[in-house]
Amino acid sequence: MLRTGSDAASLIMEVVPLVMSYIRTEMRNQRLPGLSIPQFRSLIYLYRHEDASLSQVAEHLGLQLPTTSKTIDALVTRKLVIRSEYPEDRRRISLKLSATGLEELKRSRHITEARLIEKMNILTAEQQSGIAISLATLRTLFVDLNKSKNNDKITGGSDG
């Protein structure tokens, strides 16, 4: 069977919201207040990028600045993120994970991922591998959503 970009696009439209719905429900069902998905994603970004600015977080998340500001604000209130000044450019803020934030990130990630891993293990090793590779490829396509369009072939994902 020949599959084209159109098939892949159609499946993205169908499957991504489906899986998203699952993730959202899982995260909400954790005990302790838990993290929302944007909160969770923000923490992951800050885990990887020390001293990020709000704009950087917003761009990575594909959200507007006010939306991101509120999201981060909630995390600061919960003491999961530390917001401090950035002397080199006093318009900017500097964001980083607190020790508590790191713990919460690990805890939350572990619980939700555990359920996903169960599901993945229903699949064969080849299927799991194919999914990992495909998702890494998609990540390269969709990171930095607001950036320019690159027309070269992409060679799969790195990072981790």
Next chain:
Amino acid sequence: MLRTGSDAASLIMEVVPLVMSYIRTEMRNQRLPGLSIPQFRSLIYLYRHEDASLSQVAEHLGLQLPTTSKTIDALVTRKLVIRSEYPEDRRRISLKLSATGLEELKRSRHITEARLIEKMNILTAEQQSGIAISLATLRTLFVDLNKSKNNDKITGGSDG
């Protein structure tokens, strides 16, 4: 490189929200009021399942009944969906796409998919094919979210 269910799960947590964010923005940026994602998904379901009940739609979408009720209500108000009685069981309602709903579904799908297809076409044919296969596999894992856990190996996707 060996990839496990844990790699796949981790990538799902990272990439699915990323792509979701892209889809949401694209759908919102269409001219004419356009469809929200749950509305869009509801129409797709009704396109495939004539005379569905509200519960069936809710289960497919992985949403609670009141949430789904409101979503459908908006579609009925916009005359994209026809809600009628179901004489065999008068507690139920019968939902189906109107002619307008079908048109709107096609239009909305076409616009958003066109952007996705552009992105897919940055990739090689093999990458596109791998993504399509992986997503079809994921679909089989996540459809009917509230159903029992099946422990057999799954053989990829059918349907379309």
Next chain:
DNA sequence: TATTGTTATACTCTATAACTATA
């Protein structure tokens, strides 16, 4: 009693517009 669906209520996510402070 159990099931199907709606209404009431509240909270989160998201956006745009208007604003402040800094460059």
Next chain:
DNA sequence: TATAGTTATAGAGTATAACAATA
């Protein structure tokens, strides 16, 4: 003028609880 971020406001998406109608 331009950029970084916040505040104000509004709308959509989601949930739980309480309810009505039917089985």
